[in-house]
Amino acid sequence: MTDSAPALLAADWGTTNFRLFLFGTDGEIIARHNANIGLKNLGVLTFEQALTSVMKEDFARPDLPILLCGMVGSRTGWQEAPYVHCPAGLPEIVAGIVTTPSDKLKAKIVPGLSAEADHKGLLNVMRGEETQIYGLATKAGDCSYVLPGTHCKWAQVEGGKITGFSSYMTGEMFQVLKRNSILGDLMTDDIDDADAFLLGVDRALEDKSFLSLVFSVRTEGLFGHIKPESLSSYLSGLLIGSEIRAEIGRHGVRPVGLIGDGTLVNLYERALKHTGFTQITRHDGDDASAAGLWAMAQQGKLI
Numbered sequence: 001m002t003d004s005a006p007a008l009l010a011a012d013w014g015t016t017n018f019r020l021f022l023f024g025t026d027g028e029i030i031a032r033h034n035a036n037i038g039l040k041n042l043g044v045l046t047f048e049q050a051l052t053s054v055m056k057e058d059f060a061r062p063d064l065p066i067l068l069c070g071m072v073g074s075r076t077g078w079q080e081a082p083y084v085h086c087p088a089g090l091p092e093i094v095a096g097i098v099t100t101p102s103d104k105l106k107a108k109i110v111p112g113l114s115a116e117a118d119h120k121g122l123l124n125v126m127r128g129e130e131t132q133i134y135g136l137a138t139k140a141g142d143c144s145y146v147l148p149g150t151h152c153k154w155a156q157v158e159g160g161k162i163t164g165f166s167s168y169m170t171g172e173m174f175q176v177l178k179r180n181s182i183l184g185d186l187m188t189d190d191i192d193d194a195d196a197f198l199l200g201v202d203r204a205l206e207d208k209s210f211l212s213l214v215f216s217v218r219t220e221g222l223f224g225h226i227k228p229e230s231l232s233s234y235l236s237g238l239l240i241g242s243e244i245r246a247e248i249g250r251h252g253v254r255p256v257g258l259i260g261d262g263t264l265v266n267l268y269e270r271a272l273k274h275t276g277f278t279q280i281t282r283h284d285g286d287d288a289s290a291a292g293l294w295a296m297a298q299q300g301k302l303i
Helices: 047-053 090-095 129-140 170-180 182-186 194-206 216-222 228-251 263-274 285-299
Strands: 006-013 018-024 029-035 065-069 106-109 113-116 123-126 143-147 152-158 161-168 256-259 280-283
Touching: 006 285, 018 285, 065 285, 090 129, 090 285, 113 161, 123 161, 129 143, 129 152, 129 161, 129 256, 129 285, 152 228, 161 228, 170 182, 170 228, 182 216, 182 228, 194 228, 194 263, 216 228, 228 263, 256 263, 263 280, 280 285
Parallel strands: 006 065, 065 106, 143 256, 256 280
Antiparallel strands: 006 018, 018 029, 113 123, 143 152, 152 161
């Protein structure tokens, strides 16, 4: 808690989550608030109405500048903030900030980032993750940042700039395969089985043919080699291991910053340590978002 005067309202506004921060003039967080007003949950509310609905008590400061990041700047958001192409540092991302069409609030939106994929002619995009990375990049030095989730991001940072990144549909693929494919038929009473998970990681690192290898989730269960309650751990290891194999092939073994919390981040840390990554730091996702929003507000002279 800080005793400084309120200076900035900022929020990470995603598809399902909304995290609001009130900053003092010294950059410290005065108050935090989470709300169920992600893009999927707005109902009949406009974006301005939804934001105003959470600006109560400590946050009842319509006079303050407001900075928003995440899917609120997407094509289906409040106001599209076009992607800034990598390599990009704070000056480049701040130059792409857009103003919302609001007469009541001084709200602006951070753009996302785009980068060339490893396959010629294809692009990767992110919204929200770039803010978390910029909240850490100026202090942590050159490394790879890994942001586990529905669509996991691996971003390369050099000299305070995000030089490029890759996207992996690992979390979404896990749910699809478990719930809507034959692989899930044998999975019951899931547990966290470290041995089964690391077996999946090892096999993914050894075998490029993922679509063939993933069928082993079924056969390992059918022949009793892996218990039903451990098959989900094995599948998770195959998926995360395939990510790590690809990233080692592209960038080698580098220092890694893991952004996030909970079980999924624990799994990534376990897999990274197992595959030879020794310099791993963990960072809270909300704190990283807040630090990035404050850094952008300063760079953009919003405060």
